Amino acid sequence: MKTKFRTLLASTAMLLAGATLSHAADWKYAFEESLTDVQGVYATKFKEAVEANSDHTITLFPYGSLGESADIMEQTQAGLLQFVNQSPGFTGALIPEAQVFFVPYLLPTDQDHLGRFFKNSKAINEDFVGLYANQGLELLSMYPEGEVAMTTKSPVKSCADLDEVKFRVMTNPLLVESYKAFGATPTPLPWGEVYGGLQTNIIQGQENPTFFLFSTKIYEVTDHITYAGHNNFTTALMANKQFYDGLSAEEQKVVQDAAASAFDYIVGYQKSLADSELDKIKEAKPAMTITVLSDEERACFKNAAAEVEAKFIEMTGEGGKAILDQMKADLDATRD
Ligand code: 6CS
Secondary structure, eight states: OOHHHHHHHHHHHHHHHHHHHOOOEEEEEOOOSTTHHHHHHHHHHHHHHHHHSSSOOOEOOOSSOSHHHHHHHHHHHSSSSSSSEEEEHHHHTSSGGGGGSSTSSSSOOOHHHHHHHHOOOOOOIIIIHHHHHHHTTTEEEEEEEEEEEEESSSSSSGGGGTTOOOEEEESSSHHHHHHHHTSSSSEEOOOGGGHHHOOOHOOEEEEHHHHHHHHHTTGOOOEEEEEEEOEEEEEEEEEEEHHTTSSSSHHHHHHHHHHHHHHHHHHTTTTHHHHHHHHHHHOTTTTTTTEEEEEEHHHHHHHHHHHHHHHHHHHHHHHHHHHHHHHHHHHTTOOO
């Protein structure tokens, strides 16, 4: 009898172990940068946390392995990928309210303020979660990647210097309006066409955070870096909502905790990157000019902001205005 009981116990234990094993899955996570860029470092932290706290594994797909930003979003919405990191620069075409990140001078360049804002903002952590859910996406985290700089072939001291400059922007309508208001000829393109476009002079400028100008060697095909303080690059991690809703409460907690710990890490990590990577650009190309515009020189960019904000409200109506107002309130509430 005892032996029979032991056998039963052993087979039950094996069955349970099998059941746990059969639930272990390999989740696919794609992002828009290389493994050593900010999104890659965030993804690595997220993967480490999920794997340390569950039986699941994560396979990371850096930029290019599954296509452009628009491709990895489609694959996630179709359920082929479980996680996607896509920046509002692209998501703005899908979720118009996400274009709010391109109202110039809305976000501060102070990285500590930004960190507090993203962590505590109602607009980010509640309102946008609902808007992303409408597109079949569970928004897990929004985080900053650094102040955006313009890189061009001729010097930029004011909006007038952007006249006739074909300026590449990510593919969202408000960013097009921004650069129109700045006086340039905006040219929306996926990332893969930017280096070649500058090399062949199809475009003469683009904007991105400093670390990306170095890691993607954009400094090789432009000669001037200009900081106007007009924006900070925002990006976002999300999951396929159907997949996320199908997880147990415990698994959802593992995913949320992993996103939160990767967020805490990346906010500090990316903070000093702008300075260290700018030094590397200076070393690689001493002739590169680096200009931080004075308040006076920024005036025309700042004046353009009101026009772009009005366009945003025109494009998104009451819902967009509510998000914008909430973001402003959240930014005020997280000031020092
Ligand atoms: O400008 C872009 O398209 C890219 N910029 C960054 C910083 N990350 C990914 C995105 O594709």
